[in-house]
Amino acid sequence: MHFLKLQLVAIGDSGFFFIFLFGIIIFLILSQVYNKKNKMLRKLKEHSFKKIPLCKENEYIKIKGxxxxxxxxxxxxxxxxECLYYKIQIEEKRSNGKSSSWRTIINEEKFQDFILESEGNKAIINTEISKKNKITYLNQDIEYTSGTWKDAPVFLEKLLQSHxxxxxxxxxxxxxxxYKEGAIEIGEKITILGIGKWKESDHNFDRYSSKTLYVSGDSERKLIITDLSKITESKR
Incomplete structure (x- = not known):
């Protein structure tokens, strides 16, 4: 015990400060490694873009269009x-003594199946699957605020009241x-990673075949949808 006290004295206040700082750095690094966006980016980098007609049955395929x-x-x-998929997040600033933080009070996500057109070919993206079988990361390109000197517009007040x-x-x-919103608009360039399955279809995308590629996901190979330009503009 006496030896431990001597060791603590030897470390001193500066030593504890550096240990604390090191812990903060490790925490920040791990937060970046394991956050949703970076996990998605790492998964997408594992696969190369592929043309729709070259997709094999049950293949995990990455396509953009x-x-x-x-x-x-x-x-x-x-x-x-007008859009095919949207996510909104509404947060309220809450105070607790001398500190304050943002708390999410509304999360809303709506979607529908849609077509992905890539180099003149088309596939159907099945978004209407279990939430645990897909990852969607949309650029939150619309944002509003309201507060002490700024009233919420009528349409946002109605949105709040609906929840x-x-x-x-x-x-x-x-x-x-x-208030934040991300959406996949009609004609927007996006990237998809999912399981491709060829099915009989009435869409007639290919004049030489009655089958259409449907892209979906499951618990192990999730459907990933993103409109991040970093991915959609990549050549790989």
Whole structure:
């Protein structure tokens, strides 16, 4: 015990500071390695882009191209744009003593099956599968805020109310809220990684074949969908 005390004295305050700093650095590195975006990027880098006609049955294939609609497009709730897939995240700033943090109060995700056109060929992307079988990472390119000196627009107030929320709190004072949206718009360039299966179809994408490539995912080989330009502009 006496030896341990001597060791602690030898380390001193500066030693503890460097140990603490080292721990913070390790935490930040691990956070980057294991966050959703980086896990997705690593998985995509494991595969090369492939042309749709060359896909084998049950192959895990990576393709890029333009997203096109099959049915009537969705209308995103914040950007009010026609799209095939959207995600919104609404956060409220909460205070706790001297500190404050953002807390997610609404997460909404809607989607539909759509066409991916790549180099003149087309495939159907099956998005209507279990949430655990897909990973979607969309660029949050629309953002609004409301707060003390800025009222929420009427359409955002209605959006909050549709989820049982409101932009004002005690005595009618505005809450600090931020609203984010990502969407796959019609004609947007995206990248897909998923399991390809050839099925009989009435879409007639190929004049020489009655089969269409359907791309989906399962618990082991997840369907990945992203509109990140870093991926869609890559040649590999």
């Amino acid at each position: 333009k997203a096109l609609s099959i049915a009537k497009p969705l209308i995103s709730p914040i950007g009010k744009r 049982g929320r409101e932009s004002t709190g005690f005595l009618g004072f505005n809450k600090s809220i931020r």
